[in-house]
Amino acid sequence: MLKILGRNNSVNVMKVTWVAEEMGVPFERVDIGGAFGGNDQPEYLAMNPNGKVPTVIDGDLVLWESHAIVRYLAAKHDFGGIYPEDxxxxxxxxxxxxxxxxxxxxxxxxxxxxxxxxxxxxxxxxxxxxxxxxxxxxxxxxxxxxxxxxxxxxxxxxxxxxxxxxxxxxxxxxxxxxxxxxxxxxxxxxxxxxxxxxxxxxxxxxxxx
Ligand SMILES: N[C@@H](CCC(=O)N[C@@H](CS)C(=O)NCC(=O)O)C(=O)O
Structure with a gap:
């Protein structure tokens, strides 16, 4: 299942949870960043060297940068719709x-x-x-x-x-x-x-x- 790492009050995490929900893609979200911390830990930095949220894990893909994530999920799950073919x-x-x-x-x-x-x-x-x-x-x-x-x-x-x-x-x-x-x-x-x-x-x- 898609994993979204990041606290839900982050404007950048919201972009990703909203697009996944809108397309009916099941996901698990983990509280990281802000008061929850964790984004300065070596295991997180190994996935996202910026130490920012969100990061997503989709199978063997680890991806950061919220807009790249939105584009990836939209192209994967709704090509020709939310992600236009034209x-x-x-x-x-x-x-x-x-x-x-x-x-x-x-x-x-x-x-x-x-x-x-x-x-x-x-x-x-x-x-x-x-x-x-x-x-x-x-x-x-x-x-x-x-x-x-x-x-x-x-x-x-x-x-x-x-x-x-x-x-x-x-x-x-x-x-x-x-x-x-x-x-x-x-x-x-x-x-x-x-x-x-x-x-x-x-x-x-x-x-x-
Ligand atoms: N350009 C990055 C920016 C990510 C970013 O700045 N995230 C903020 C939250 S909105 C963050 O990680 N702040 C540190 C923290 O939450 O601890 C993206 O779009 O994903």
Whole structure:
């Protein structure tokens, strides 16, 4: 059975548990990282030299990097569906996956760590404000992409949704003062994700900690 190593409140682990659940792939998840530790141990570092989560074990394959894992599982279990066969459709989704890492994750990290994992007296308010502005600027681009579409690639859930699911939940779920509210397509897409049982189980119903 597929084994997923990583704590369930990690935005990077959520990408993997959600895609596996969505495709009906049975898996066992092991708490590693954060308060659970274990990711600095030699046996873990032998599998993942970065000491980060997630890592997955699928038979004789050991794989790290959440987006590589999402692509691998989607191609293995839903080729032609969540993982499109058409090269151009796939390239479109690939760019939104890469964009999540390059454009969105840094401002969202500043928002999330600042407001959720830092006590009020220690918060860097300028950094949090800049994070909110940066995340809003990025999310406006996603909002534009979603115009007239149910999902990022069109009318069906795709591999590009999985990296973004945890971030959009934090965007709407963290108490952000004056959160910009000018992205109706983003909100509708988030509500659509929340209607999916697999998304609720692995993202929306997990406390933001
Ligand atoms: N680029 C990596 C980043 C992985 C990453 O930064 N994971 C964080 C959790 S979200 C981590 O392992 N932090 C240390 C810990 O949990 O102890 C990926 O996408 O898999």
């Amino acid at each position: 090269l151009k459709a796939r390239a479109n989704l690939d760019r939104w996956m890469d964009w999540t890492h390059t454009e969105l994750s840094t401002p969202m990290r500043d928002v999330f760590w600042g407001l959720v994992r830092t006590p009020p007296e220690k918060r860097n308010l300028d950094q949090i404000r800049a994070g909110v502005e940066g995340a809003a600027a990025a999310f406006r681009k996603l909002d534009a992409q979603l115009e007239g579409k149910a999902y990022i690639g069109g009318d069906r859930l795709s591999m590009a949704e999985f990296p973004l699911g945890g971030f959009v939940h934090r965007w709407f779920g963290v108490a952000i003062e004056n959160r910009p509210d000018d992205m109706p397509n983003l909100r509708a897409w988030y509500d659509r994700l929340c209607a999916r049982p697999a998304y609720r189980k692995h993202i929306a119903d997990i406390p933001i900690t």
